Amino acid sequence: MFILESDRLIVRRFCDDDWKDLYEYLSQETVVIYEPYNVFSEEACKQEAVNRSQNDAFWAVCLKENNKLIGNIYFKQQDPKEFLTWEIGYVFNPPYYGKGYATEASRRILQYGFEQRGAHRIIGKCNPENASSWRLMERLSMKREGYFRKPAFFTKSFDGKPIWHDAYQYSILSEEFFSAE
Template sequence: MLKPPYPLETPRLLLRPFTMDDLDELHAFHSRPDVARYLYWDARTRDETEEALGTKIGRAELLEDGDVLSVAVELRETGALIGDLSLFWRDAEHGQGEIGFVFHPAYQGRGLATEASREILRLGFDVLGLHRVYGRCDARNTPSARLMERLGMRREAHFVENEMFKGEWSDEFVYAILQKEWKPAA
């Protein structure tokens, strides 16, 4: 069970539960085709973003196997919502989790996604006690693959044309890191 002590603070960020006040800023990046390109949903309308936000609000803790933790990433300096992180508790018996992330492109290239994702990995390993955390991305999604590499995750698989994705066959990378390999930021 994981009930994070919100807000989680990193040097530049606050990680916290989503609220309905996040709608405009979440929609600002969830509505972008370039953001949704490699996600399982298309660019969202405002109504679709509001529905997704309602789901995220109900995911502020992990109570049992199968739950999803959704965390808003806020830039401390300005209070802007810049990202959307997820930790999926995939298998309690085998200590498996999955990380997911969506960030506003205006904030890329500053190490903010890495900083936020490290905190989610810390929760998974140090608080929830996971053995292994993995992440998946479309093989064409170079920024996501590089982020997982910066987190110390290794590429474990390259599935060739493993699924029909948005009307075309798509390759998928799977990255993972074990608890014993995890090195929190200094």
């Protein structure tokens, strides 16, 4: 299994048996409020763990001390491939908020992207209301590129109309990442 390490964390591919830890946070409405999915049931988390174990875009973030899965990172190359751009995203379990784990794990993924995947540019997107997310990207030295007005929706109203949301987009270039080290 391919593993990335940082001081306190192991960032690895998902395993089928990660579903219990995944359920701990994906079952909470406050955690998934800005995600393109709703809360997960236990059964859905079992299937999601299997799906993520077969998808190279999802990384499990675990504590080194006990291998407890505390969150996940999404990291996927964007099209066109020759532009060497990847997108990062993250979701963490609330008891582990405010301890620097998301920053540490995301920084390790950025390093992997630039050093091992040859990324030219890594982007991240979030709802402007999600201050925790955009502050994390700013801690990672990512620059806000733009404010996009209602580019997407994840849910619909009772009468079937899309509920559109705004988005920030951030990025960091390889030369910026390496000059910040």
